Amino acid sequence: MENAGYGLLEGKRGIIFGALVESSIAWSIAEAAHREGAQFILSNAPVARRLGSLDVLAERTGSPINWADATSDEDLQQLFAQAKEEFGQVDFLVHSIGMGLNVRKNREYEDLHYDWYHKTLDISAISLHRIVHHALEAEVLADGGSIICLSYIGAQRIFSKYSEMGDAKALLESIVRSFGYRLGRRGVRINAISQSPTRTVAGSGIAGFDAMFEFADRLAPLGNADAASCADYTVSLLSDLTRMVTMQTLYHDGGFSAMGISDALIENLTEVLTPGEAD
Numbered sequence: 001m002e003n004a005g006y007g008l009l010e011g012k013r014g015i016i017f018g019a020l021v022e023s024s025i026a027w028s029i030a031e032a033a034h035r036e037g038a039q040f041i042l043s044n045a046p047v048a049r050r051l052g053s054l055d056v057l058a059e060r061t062g063s064p065i066n067w068a069d070a071t072s073d074e075d076l077q078q079l080f081a082q083a084k085e086e087f088g089q090v091d092f093l094v095h096s097i098g099m100g101l102n103v104r105k106n107r108e109y110e111d112l113h114y115d116w117y118h119k120t121l122d123i124s125a126i127s128l129h130r131i132v133h134h135a136l137e138a139e140v141l142a143d144g145g146s147i148i149c150l151s152y153i154g155a156q157r158i159f160s161k162y163s164e165m166g167d168a169k170a171l172l173e174s175i176v177r178s179f180g181y182r183l184g185r186r187g188v189r190i191n192a193i194s195q196s197p198t199r200t201v202a203g204s205g206i207a208g209f210d211a212m213f214e215f216a217d218r219l220a221p222l223g224n225a226d227a228a229s230c231a232d233y234t235v236s237l238l239s240d241l242t243r244m245v246t247m248q249t250l251y252h253d254g255g256f257s258a259m260g261i262s263d264a265l266i267e268n269l270t271e272v273l274t275p276g277e278a279d
């Protein structure tokens with residue numbers, strides 16, 4: 001039966017960054033937030049106008065679109081000016097933005113192209129700082145608000161093909177803590193959701209993504225968390241029910257992060273590694 005929602009975000013207004021196509025995690029978050037009664041602006045980089053289908057989501061959720069490059073101060077200023085005009089203040093921000101330029105172009109970690117590396121950090125991590133900074137400067141962020149960004153366990157552990165993105169996520173999670181301390185006095189909370197591998201445009205840009213996806217799925221007791229379940233978790237964190245949670249990296253990964261090895265993987269590896277079995 002379709003979930004009709006619980007009205008968890010009734011009366012709340014926000015901005016959701018990073019919905020590109022239906023597979024985007026932010027797309028599912030927007031649908032869940034709409035289901036729970038929120039109103040929001042959908043924002044993405046101007047190039048997404050040509051690459052994605054945000055207008056479909058905007059129509060479905062009755063939301064305005066604002067095209068803003070999250071690495072541009074001017075773009076973010078005009079976005080928050082629109083948010084002020086539209087809503088007065090916003091209760092939530094969802095940062096679901098990421099891009100690894102060296103990863104996309106198969107540049108090894110030992111040989112990073114530094115301009116691309118800077119761009120990766122700027123898009124995937126510093127943009128969170130920039131967004132919160134401009135929200136504060138425009139005096140748009142309501143007391144008691146909630147900010148969420150999307151991370152990956154590659155921030156803590158080495159997933160070899162994740163390369164520079166591990167650095168970007170480590171910085172992202174550090175920005176969460178640094179702002180969490182400063183926003184706490186106003187009752188504003190900020191958290192990172194560390195999500196399972198998910199089949200999206202950003203996900204499939206990582207070499208070896210299918211292997212990483214399968215590995216996590218076999219190791220996690222609940223299996224990989226999909227975008228729809230991530231969206232449900234996100235709305236709980238945007239709601240008042242979680243008002244005392246801040247500065248955390250919250251694992252939404254079916255239990256993957258607490259595992260070492262599972263029977264399923266031992267059996268798979270035994271098959272592969274036992275010499276002479278297939279002869």
Ligand SMILES: NC(=O)c1ccc[n+]([C@@H]2O[C@H](COP(=O)([O-])OP(=O)(O)OC[C@H]3O[C@@H](n4cnc5c(N)ncnc54)[C@H](O)[C@@H]3O)[C@@H](O)[C@H]2O)c1
Pocket residue numbers: 017018019020021023024025026044045048068069070071095096097098099123150151152194195196197198199200201202203204
């Ligand atoms: N897919 C996964 O396996 C996975 C796992 C854990 C975390 N995440 C994170 O989830 C978030 C969303 O990614 P996704 O998997 O839904 O992929 P996606 O490609 O659908 O979303 C990434 C978004 O970032 C936007 N973006 C890129 N550059 C931008 C810029 N300069 N300004 C504004 N927006 C920009 C893209 O247009 C796109 O909408 C990312 O932070 C990603 O790292 C993804």
